[in-house]
Amino acid sequence: MLRFLLRRTLTIIPLTLVMAVMMFFLMRLLPGDPALNILGPEATPEEIETLKIEMCLDQPVYYQLANWLGGIVTGDLGKSFYHDMPVSKMLFTALIPTLKLTLLSLLFGILIGTGAGVISAIKQDSLVDRIIVVISTSFMAVPHMWLGLLLVLLFGVVLGWLPVAGYESFKDGGVVSLKYLILPILAMSTAEIGILTKMVRARMLDVLHQDYVLTAKSKGLPFWKVILKHAFKNTLITVVTLSGMMLAGLIGGAVITENIFAIPGMGRLIVTSIVRRDYLVVQSAIMLITFLYLFLNFLVDIIYAFLDPRVSYGSLKG
């Protein structure tokens, strides 16, 4: 197990760096000049040249790359071209809303999706089951940006129950601040709920037909114990696998959702920074997201080992 942990940690770092280097070059392939962007079309060539020197953009590309990577090692991500602010600080402020949004969406989706899936499976072929199947199928089919806009229209504009857009930090607004996240979470988690419900239902039906469920019943266990202790625990592995896979989608989805709902998170930061050609911010933000994604998947693998005794990382060679 220890070896597995070590090996995985060691793979996360190079993968993150590869991603960072790729982003570095991709940014530079984009047409447009950061200095020109900042100074506007009226600027004289001399002014642009001075700013370029200040931002080290006059240096050869490999030098810029080495400089940036060197900075990362020492914990200095550089400064934003646009705001007079260290990139690390900007990332940190943007990371919190994004983490809140993705993790809460994931949690909400898991709760509703597994709950509905399990109920649907237990009540197979009943009216409840049919309704759940229809709803989950349509949830899977609905694009979440479109749904987000509809939700805003209904709850924000027509009913006026929830704010249309915006964000408040927990420190400022307390629990009430979460009202800004309700619509984004609903929009983000629908597809996830649809997929999870379907997969959990299928897996649960499969598990319910397994011999060990019959064994559990033949012992004299009460129904709910058979379901929760014996059947559901075997379904949980599916939930964990899917959650790990859905994280990628959620992180991607956050970019769009944050823009619809004007949440100052990573997605918004990346989009605005790309438009501004704020190289250092984009590079570091993508690097951070890559790292987070790899790290969360790593956590999923560890949860696996705890859930399923047949998974033993200790015995893996290498």
Add this chain to the structure above:
Amino acid sequence: MSLLSVKDLKTYFHVYMGTVKSVDGVSFDLERGKTLGIVGESGSGKTVSCLSLLKLIPMPPGEIVGGQAMMDGEDLLTLSEKEMRKVRGRKISMIFQEPMTALNPLYTVGDQIAETIRLHQKVNKREAFEKAVEMLDAVSIPAPKARAMSYPHQLSGGMKQRAMIALAMSCHPQILIADEPSTALDVTVQAQILLLIDEFKKKYGTSVILVTHNMGVITSSADDVMVMYVGKMVEKGNVYEIFNNPKHPYTQGLMDCILKSTGGKQILKTMPGFIPNPINKPQGCAFHPRCPHRKSICMNEEPPVVDFNEHKTACWLYA
């Protein structure tokens, strides 16, 4: 008086295509400390009969349509789910064909046995686990303590079936239902498992219902035999009677199969014809399309049960 007396048990499955009469009026008695063998081809309703006794038929699509199963003065089939839970695992236990999948992969073997013990006996967690270890010892699993802490995937097939027997016997039930307990195991292990069940039967006076397709297993382990064919009893009686003097053409056919294959030449004789579609059973005697002694009445009317001194058969040849 017999320990369990089943009368006219009927279990149907209502499926899309129609109604499957999986068990259609089966009656049998199980004597104290004796083994009743149930034989019959695949699909004859052996498993469904057993599951019906514990009310473990999936409902829907299944339904216990009628019948009685009297044990200790009460009819098992009329018990509520709550009362039934006190029968399962305590009075009647069951082991299944596939030891590979009968244990939950996520819990240790010891925990799964202890779970049953805790359900039916007033003991704490630690005592239950100790009893589970004792049970594993009783089914001759080496290093029972270590095995109790193992997960099912760490045990071999034979070992798992032993563990299942330990689980089933952990509360000393009066009846052990063994549904093809050795079919999935290799030949040497098969015999050990059957011997083990016999041992428990002798030691605790447990009555056993032993389901199998294998007539050989019946000769070595059963006291009484019931032969089933698509949901009906076709013949039942003492094991010697059934073997030396099979009355029903279907039983005779089954006997022929083993006699020929153990006769040295290893020619596997098979019965002509196929098991009928359970939704659309032939009229009259269900066996008539395959029967060498078919009479015209067999095609139209169901045969009555003829009793030759505790040896019963449902066949028009003797009516």
